[in-house]
Amino acid sequence: MSKLPNIGTSIFTVMSKMAAEYNAINLSQGFPNFTVDERLTNIVARLANENVHQYTPMSGYPLLLLKIVTLVEKSYSRIVQPETELLVTAGATQAIFTTIQALVNNNDEVIVLDPSYDCYEAPILLCNALPVRVDLNDDYTPNWECIEKAFSSKTKMMIINNPHNPTGKIWTESDFKALETLLEKYPEVILLSDEVYEYITFEQRHISVHSRTKLQHRTIVVSSFGKSFHVTGWKVGYLVAPENLMKEVKKVHQFIVFSVNSICQIAICEYLDLVSVSELRMFYQEKRDYFRKLLQNSRFQLMPCEGTYFQVASYASISDEDDVTFCKRLITDYGVAAIPISTFYANGKDLKLVRFCFAKDNKTLEEAAKRLCGV
Structure with a gap:
């Protein structure tokens, strides 16, 4: 069956x-069809002949973790602990799957805002949990009245995607204030924030959960080097989460991939010194x-x-x-x-x-x- x-x-x-x-x-x-930055491909070409082809530590290449700490601080003024709050993943999809598998239990409910990317529902169902789908407004702003009605005593997690795929919508300050007000009523609910397009925004700048101090302690933030550096086929992403949640996520991660492509991690680590997101x-x-x-x-x-x-x-x-x-x-x-x-x-x-x-x-x-x- x-x-x-x-x-x-x-x-x-x-x-x-x-x-x-x-x-x-x-x-x-x-996925992009244009060439990758030559500086990055040159790094990969050089690394191919170096001793970088074995497992990295489970959480990620240590120097890359430090570079991510710097990136998050520079982008959002948030200090992240590399040993306990960071995890390099085999792309954002694996990050999302692993997070849901680690934190959602049988008969839990997970709020998903539609239209939604198709990788959210399957891991929820595989946990024998229930995805509770709530339509956004037709202009793709959150309908907070409908969202709040969807919450129940069984709600374990809410997933948000900002900037939003497929619509290109960006959340506003008022959206985050409404989210914070709602989650204050449900202190046990975990927030999963899919922010893989965080650096691809235009007139209105991206507001990240990284910058929301009321939410940091209960949120897993998903990011993607594949999206940011036009290397989607590398499947390298990362998670930021508070230690208590990250501890559970790592338990599952180690049995799905253990560690992520070593040469790509090291190449991105070096490339971060040369490029500005x-x-x-x-x-x-x-x-x-x-x-x-x-x-x-x-x-x-x-x-x-x-x-x-x-x-x-x-x-x-x-x-x-x-x-x-x-x-x-x-x-x-x-x-x-x-x-x-x-x-x-x-x-x-x-x-x-x-x-x-x-x-x-x-x-x-x-x-x-x-x-x-x-x-």
């Missing part, structure tokens, strides 16, 4: 497979603005994009088809792959919206936009 009877192949896999079959431009999966904002803002300009004469209505490298667009003036059907036809008839937003909802809510990834080189964006303007 299946442990996950209602979970099938990921929509990202489906759309990428179709894109390959029809030789379509793949703006569905969230603040450069990401301008780099991706230029990508966003260029892609939006290319689509200004299309029939798509572009939604606001405050962060991430995703652009959500409405096709309501183009077709009455459901969004999955529309996305499939976009591949077969126009040669561009996108992601239907309804697949991020438990109830399949269809607002006639699709998600494009603009983390591509300009040539790819130009050709994709040319095709989309013909829709």
